[in-house]
Amino acid sequence: MSKIDVAIIGASGYTGGELMRLLINHPNVNIKYVTSRKNKGEDVSNLHPNLEDVDLKFSNPNPEDIDADVVFSALPHGASMKLVPQYLENGSRVIDLSGDFRFSNIEDYEKWYNIKHIHPEIEAVFGSPEINREKIRDATLIANPGCFVTGAILSSLPIVENELVDRIILDSKSGVSGAGVNPTASSHYPTCADNIKPYSITNHRHTPEIREQLRNFGSGNVKVSFTPHLVPVIRGILTTNHSFLLKDDVSVDDIYNLYAEYYKDEPFVQVLKDNKIPLLASVRGSNNCQIGGISLDDEDQLVVISAIDNLVKGASGQAIQNMNIMFNFDETAGLKNVGLYP
Structure with missing residues (x-):
């Protein structure tokens, strides 16, 4: 079975670590890039010790050089909007985990986040599968919901x-x-x-x-x-x-x-x-x-x-669920693990 290439931008944080944890066993995914400007060249396990046996290193490629089928942007609010247009121009489909593209009314975003939006012309599909499953299927940009x-x-x-x-x-x-x-x-x-x-x-x-x-x-x-x-x-x-x-x-x-x-x-x-x-x-x-x-x-x-x-479900798992829908994979692929009780 062919696999899609995935980029995780801003992979040093918790959501980036969770994306790696869940995607390393996904049957349809090849993790091609995990980026971190500060940690370039380091093993991902230096920051995510649960990923000790994962053969991945942080890199810091230029945005225009990212060649991936899907980009997960795990950057902070305000930073993501600066780079998402380039990933879209590269031909990638993008799942943004920040709040930058969640609002249909840009004025609401600017009021509540106190950030001037520099790309109000870019529209995203709100990435709640229970609401927008069919729209997600054909989307090029998904705004992953807040937790x-x-x-x-x-x-x-x-x-x-x-x-x-x-x-x-x-x-x-x-x-x-x-x-x-x-x-x-x-x-x-x-x-x-x-x-x-x-x-x-x-x-x-x-x-x-x-x-x-x-x-x-x-x-x-x-x-x-x-x-x-x-x-x-x-x-x-x-x-x-x-x-x-x-x-x-x-x-x-x-x-x-x-x-x-x-x-x-x-x-x-x-x-x-x-x-x-x-x-x-x-x-x-x-x-x-x-x-x-x-x-x-x-x-x-x-x-x-x-x-x-x-x-x-509040971040990385829902993002992967959205990816599965976008690429017509089994919606539960990579996400079938049950809760860790106790």
Whole structure:
């Protein structure tokens, strides 16, 4: 079977490491480039010790010299938009893991990221397979969703599309790896251990991304509030979705059955049997999103819980899922591993 050539740009970070970890056993992929300006010539295992037996070295080719079927851009926000046009000009299909191309309204990007967009003319397909599978298939540029966004959207789609709620409050708990590979004052061990820290309480930049995508469904005007919290775990995002039902005659069983039916053909969305509660430990290392814990209180407040691994379904795994769709591979290729419980 022929293989496609893959480039991973900015491979020194966590998402780059996860892309390598997952792609080295992909049956349809040859990893041709793993780039890092600072670490050129070094073995990838120097930064990613779990890849000790992987025969790959960091390189730093000029963007115009990248010759690959698909480029994964794992560069920071603002840096990716400078290079993506060149990769497209080279004839590569591009999956961008930054926020640079996620918004249809460039003004929203510039407002929430505080960065001037230098290529507003370039359009991307939002890379949520559960929403845009057919558009992804033919796309040349995919904007991979944010990690918080993935768990939030998947926990919300069925009730928004069926117009059962008009306001959603999202409370997400994230592992420290979501802060990236470079330590900061917030991710310093003494700061985050034995602690839970809310941040960007009403102004997290994933908020408009969630709103934009959900407002493509149902009535088109669902209101969304989002607050993230940093918790002392390495991987994972647990999202508690609070909303109020607009109808009195809907039961917990009705909601559960709605989710089970909605996602029955999705390979990586697991609506848990018997409505069990999702656990971070159940999805760690996997591309799965678990949904469960669906509950209704006596004042018609609906609660839905989702859990993902922020580095896999929330980043690199979803990017590979998008690649599989783009190249007509088995959508689960390279992603069939189950969670690492405990």
